[in-house]
Amino acid sequence: MALLDCLRQHSYAVTPGLCLLCHQETRRSLDLCQACESELPKLGNSCDYCAEPLATDASGICAQCLRAPPPFSAALCVFEYAYPVDHLLQRFKDSGQQVAGYVLTRLAAVNLKETLNRLPPEHLLITSVPLHWRKTRKRGFNQSQLIADWLNTSTDLSTEHTLLKRHRDSISQRSLDAMSRRHHLRGAFGVSKPELIKNKTVLLVDDVITTTSTVSEISRTLLEHGATDVIVIALARTPRNAAMKTGTRTT
Ligand SMILES: [Zn+2]
Ligand SMILES: [Zn+2]
Known part of the structure; x- marks a missing residue:
């Protein structure tokens, strides 16, 4: 524990x-x-690949994933990024109130446990979306790393937070189209210990998923370095259109 x-x-x-x-x-x-x-707003009907919220009567896969499936095989998200989940996550990240992130993670863990228990543990490795060192120094912690550690208290899988390196800090991407976002992120991440992910499914933990640009780029990097699969786990999912309208952090 x-x-x-x-x-x-x-x-x-x-x-x-x-x-x-x-x-x-x-x-x-x-x-x-x-x-x-x-x-708390639970994520309802959503895309099988990227967890984009879908209309209640829609089934399966969102339009974007139908056009181009993401490099990760699934995104497991528990909450919709709406009040009060957004408020709790902002208290966690911006005000350093770790208990707010801890509470959401504990509730998410209950929801994710059954799915995670179905995956063969010997082939799993947990890691987190890295922050640029400047941001980590400013905030004092990496929220995704804490979420991964708290999630793993009930699963006890191998965790490796130094696996990924972030070479560049991200600029605001909300004014960019999908192609430009991808171009901007290309090469932004590196894998420091590729031997750890050979023949492994990597569980990539983030706090919120909005456009999937960042987790897609990291997934491509992990697959290029020998991982067999990537499953993204996040506490919350922002509907793609809402993220673009309101200027929510676009990752
Ligand atoms: Zn209350
Ligand atoms: Zn999708």
Whole structure:
């Protein structure tokens, strides 16, 4: 069990959980009450490949993946990037309130456990989307790395956070079309220990997926270096059109 998990469990025995949203006692070992949990926007019907939200009566694969399937075989996302999930993730990343990310990850882990348990563990490796070192230094942590570690407390798979290197910091990509985004990201990532991913399925953890540009580029890089498959895992998914309209971070 990770240190933070251990400390949390211990502290709940002394002080009850306090809800991050309604500020009431949660009466459970989590800082989100049952009522607020039930209000979180779960990802509904979505694309089998990229988890893009689809109309409730649509089935299968989104138009973009039909035109060009992504290099990863699936994206597993739990929440829609909408209030209050977006608010909790901003508190996590921008205000350094790690408990907000921890709460969402704990809830996501329950949802993902069955799917992850179906994958053969000896062929799996978990890694996280790397931040450029300047951003890590500014923020003080890599949110995707923390999410990966918290997720893995219930699965105990091999984790390797130094596998990927980010050579360039990303510029805002929201004004770019899909082709330009791909061109901008080409060569932005490298694999430092290719021997670790030979014949492995890599579980690539991110916090939010919007356009899939970044996770697609990383997946291509991993496959070029010998991984057999990449499955992307993220806490939340932004509908592609909403991301472009509102200027949400486009990764
Ligand atoms: Zn609450
Ligand atoms: Zn899709």
